[in-house]
């Protein structure tokens with residue numbers, strides 16, 4: 213690794229998870245601070261895990277807790293790329309490392325799926341949260357049509373393996389999906405700083 | 407990963423470390439069982455972390471506990487390769503995945519460094535222990551002059567970053583060394599099985 217930032221974040225998160233029975237609010241508060249520190253400097257993400265795919269957004273696992281208490285992922289947005297409307301089923305923290313992203317929340321109603329609030333824009337260095345408690349359905353997009361954006365996501369589980377849903381924007385109908393990960397190799401957090 | 411073996415081992419070790427104040431004997435006993443299971447099948451180590459170096463033995467980090475309670479390393483021996491006489495300063499478990507290795511223990515005396523017991527041979531599937539308590543100084547070699555051997559090592563710390571010693575075989579004089587790791591990328595334990 214280029215420096216200790218990712219290691220320090222992962223160590224802080226592991227310590228947090230080992231606290232006896234922390235509640236979601238405590239976890240989110242401490243996690244947000246750790247994630248804000250992580251994206252305060254854009255000098256640590258290995259190039260291999262910052263590479264966009266030409267056709268769709270990419271998610272690279274940076275670190276997976278062996279006991280599946282959390283996962284840390286880099287979301288790499290090519291120009292103009294966007295997610296479907298989807299949920300997570302676990303709490304999450306989104307921290308903007310490079311560029312900017314647009315975040316539109318939704319809620320399910322008897323008539324289908326409707327926008328909840330306006331679109332918010334997450335700027336470099338900013339942090340946002342999702343959870344089943346505070347609103348779990350959204351669509352995220354690269355705010356730029358002409359450059360890559362990268363956000364670092366933390367989830368309260370193995371997000372690439374969780375069965376969750378994407379929603380048909382017209383009918384609101386959910387469809388199960390499992391997102392997976394795009395990478396076979398993760399950073400050696402203990403490799404020497406360059 | 408090709409299957410769940412490495413993930414299951416790392417998860418078991420993490421659970422073990424989170425047991426309140428386990429003593430070294432308990433840790434070694436449980437670790438030995440986990441490591442024996444890991445090397446019972448040679449079908450999981452990614453090729454990139456099984457590659458020998460032509461000139462010296464190689465150590466690839468497979469997983470590093472963020473709180474530095476343990477590290478799991480693949481030691482890849484080219485034909486005829488050997489370590490210097492060295493110590494570890496932490497407990498360790500050696501589990502033979504492929505081929506065989508020779509293990510000669512030493513102890514320090516007022517006259518220098520002398521062999522402690524005979525040379526032992528570790529066969530595929532076998533497990534051995536080191537620790538400051540049970541004998542921490544040894545030299546390890548590939549048992550074969552004509553093929554690669556690979557052992558999987560578990561240590562009670564960040565072995566690549568610990569300041570420890572190599573010993574001059576003639577004088578017994580210690581010299582500080584830090585072994586490091588040969589790889590910048592470690593396996594994604596959550597990648598799908600091939």
Ligand SMILES: [Fe+3]
Nearest residue numbers: 298300350352
């Ligand atoms: Fe999301």
Ligand SMILES: [Fe+3]
Nearest residue numbers: 492494544546
């Ligand atoms: Fe050794």
Ligand SMILES: [Mg+2]
Nearest residue numbers: 486549550551
């Ligand atoms: Mg020989």
